[in-house]
Amino acid sequence: MSKTVQISSPKQFDDLLKSSKIVVTDFYADWCGPCKTIAPVYEQLSASLSRPNHITFVKVNVDTQKEIAAKHDITAMPTFMIFNQGQAVEKIKGADPRKLQAAVKKLAAEAEGGSSGFGASGSGSGWRTGDLPRGYSDVTDQVDLKGLELLNSDSEFGGVRILVDQSKPTGLQKGKAAAGKDKDWVESDTDEQLMLFMPFQSTLKVHTLQITSLPPPAEDDEEVPMRPKTVQIYINRPHILGFEEADDIPSTQAITLSEKDWDSTGTATLSLRFVKFQNVTSLVLFIVDGDGEGERVRVDRIRVIGETGEKRDPGKLEKVGDDHD
Structure with missing residues (x-):
């Protein structure tokens, strides 16, 4: 199962934006309390949704990667950004797990070419057939x-x-x-x-x-x-x-x-x-x-x-x- 990638240089980040269709990015700091609070939610999403060269989850420490943080106008932690084919399509400030999960799953579902079965009743799960029970x-x-x-x-x-x-x-x-x-x-x-x-x-x-x-x-x-x-x-x-x-x-x-x-x-x-x-x-x-x-x-x-x-x-x-x- 794929793991979250820790970004160690601007080049590594740029290369991932080119090689992976979707890149979900967690801009965080070691001193940030809300960052630590939401980290398990982010890791859970990464573990269940990561796909090699398709959906990649990364973490960027704003203190050690100031160039990346400045380029993407990161002013508060945590901030989550989602890139689709190298372009920023979503920016979420704050430790809001519901908002983060909804944004990531929606884009992941679209990336799979249809609904992934997350969040909406009546949807399938990519390779699965049939609908979910109404309301669940x-x-x-x-x-x-x-x-x-x-x-x-x-x-x-x-x-x-x-x-x-x-x-x-x-x-x-x-x-x-x-x-x-x-x-x-x-x-x-x-x-x-x-x-x-x-x-x-x-x-x-x-x-x-x-x-x-x-x-x-x-x-x-x-x-x-x-x-x-x-x-x-x-x-x-x-x-x-x-x-x-x-x-x-x-x-x-x-x-x-x-x-x-x-x-x-x-x-x-x-x-x-x-x-x-x-x-x-x-x-x-x-x-x-x-x-x-x-x-x-x-x-x-x-x-x-x-x-x-x-x-x-x-x-x-x-x-x-x-x-x-």
Whole structure:
């Protein structure tokens, strides 16, 4: 997964403006309180939306890169600027996470050639088919990436963070687009069970979950991983459950998937009993078994659809600092 780029020279910044279609820039200072407050939000956006040579997130320290700050008329911290094909198209002053998220996601959606499923009801998610439930949006970006945990996964495949990535799975790409790419999915290891812990940055109302699973066609004697069949969901657990522990705790909801539940993108929609998922701070997904006789289960992506509520650790954002000389 791409990481935020720390700018160390004007040339590096200029080169990125030329090589990446969209460049999202965080102008900050080490002494700036609001900069530190909003930094985790920026890093979350970077982790979920960065695309090599397409969408790049960078940070510019105004004290060490005064030439860049002066060129773009940066007078207060934090200031966020979005560049599209080298041209500034958005400038946001202050630590306003909602305004920052809305601006970045809107442009990212346009860059993907259509809606990315963020923020607006009725929109798809690029490679996904179908509309979101009316009145709800993709809230997968509220997953606390640092707290994600996955039990019984094979280390030869992608890490847990790939599950909540917004990128199109290589399983849906063909030819050169998929050739040589890393294994951007998860497979179980010793048996078909997987246990995923997803904590959230905000308290959510979760309406729907989507699981994408793209096992390849069977070839000769090669064992093909299975799609999930039985999924048990637990809410507001403080940590991941052990497999034996999950057997002793009633799930909030259990769902059994069948072949007809998987659409053309290999995605199954899990409709939740919404009344039970009103104040959710974390989810545990226990994939109990697969849809066949194999020993491995494959999961490519997971998507959370609902409403975002209050931050889990609410605190007043400081106002924008004094103008920087």
